[in-house]
Amino acid sequence: NAGVTQTPKFRVLKTGQSMTLLCAQDMNHEYMYWYRQDPGMGLRLIHYSVGEGTTAKGEVPDGYNVSRLKKQNFLLGLESAAPSQTSVYFCASSQPKTSGILGLTKNIQYFGAGTRLSVL
Amino acid sequence: DAKTTQPNSMESNEEEPVHLPCNHSTISGTDYIHWYRQLPSQGPEYVIHGLTSNVNNRMASLAIAEDRKSSTLILHRATLRDAAVYYCILRDKDDYKLSFGAGTTVTVRA
Numbered sequence: 566n567a568g569v570t571q572t573p574k575f576r577v578l579k580t581g582q583s584m585t586l587l588c589a590q591d592m593n594h595e596y597m598y599w600y601r602q603d604p605g606m607g608l609r610l611i612h613y614s615v616g617e618g619t620t621a622k623g624e625v626p627d628g629y630n631v632s633r634l635k636k637q638n639f640l641l642g643l644e645s646a647a648p649s650q651t652s653v654y655f656c657a658s659s660q661p662k663t664s665g666i667l668g669l670t671k672n673i674q675y676f677g678a679g680t681r682l683s684v685l
Numbered sequence: 686d687a688k689t690t691q692p693n694s695m696e697s698n699e700e701e702p703v704h705l706p707c708n709h710s711t712i713s714g715t716d717y718i719h720w721y722r723q724l725p726s727q728g729p730e731y732v733i734h735g736l737t738s739n740v741n742n743r744m745a746s747l748a749i750a751e752d753r754k755s756s757t758l759i760l761h762r763a764t765l766r767d768a769a770v771y772y773c774i775l776r777d778k779d780d781y782k783l784s785f786g787a788g789t790t791v792t793v794r795a
Binding site for chain 2: 609667673675
């Protein structure tokens with residue numbers, strides 16, 4: 566049961582370098598998300614996608630770009646890494662369930678194990 | 686967005702129940718109450734969620750106050766594996782995003 570797989574698990578970059586983080590899910594989920602978590606803090610949403618070919622900005626999108634060319638993959642790009650982007654990055658996916666006036670009754674997010682990124 | 690307030694930390698003994706409180710006095714009628722937990726060096730995992738009624742699943746129970754301004758996550762018999770950060774999150778019925786706060790760090794003593 567793979568679930569949500571993130572690659573790489575660790576990465577060290579120099580300031581100004583670029584890289585792409587890959588998230589793959591095998592649950593056929595419609596929605597996917599990228600979060601970052603700084604030490605001692607909760608997760609903050611960077612970007613998300615509600616379907617193949619769509620992306621949207623979250624709470625902290627600056628300095629990041631994303632693409633969702635295939636339903637199962639969600640890529641997070643850093644074009645010019647900065648020390649402030651040192652963090653742990655988590656990807657998640659979900660399959661929403663709606664029910665009339667109750668709205669989105671269920672939208673459980675399944676998370677990957679994270680990518681630890683250091684920018685020197 | 687409606688916010689939640691949780692204690693920073695809680696301690697428990699193994700095999701004893703743990704009651705994790707969450708205050709959400711500004712909750713709206715369309716907010717679902719979610720709980721996720723994050724084990725050390727792992728991504729968060731879903732625990733339970735509810736709207737108005739108490740909920741039970743294999744992991745925990747969720748007790749929701751009648752006025753919905755607070756809720757309590759109950760771990761019936763804590764194990765060492767339950768040591769984690771527990772997040773109480775409100776989500777509007779039409780929203781699919783989650784907003785994580787700092788959560789409650791639960792320590793379980795053997």
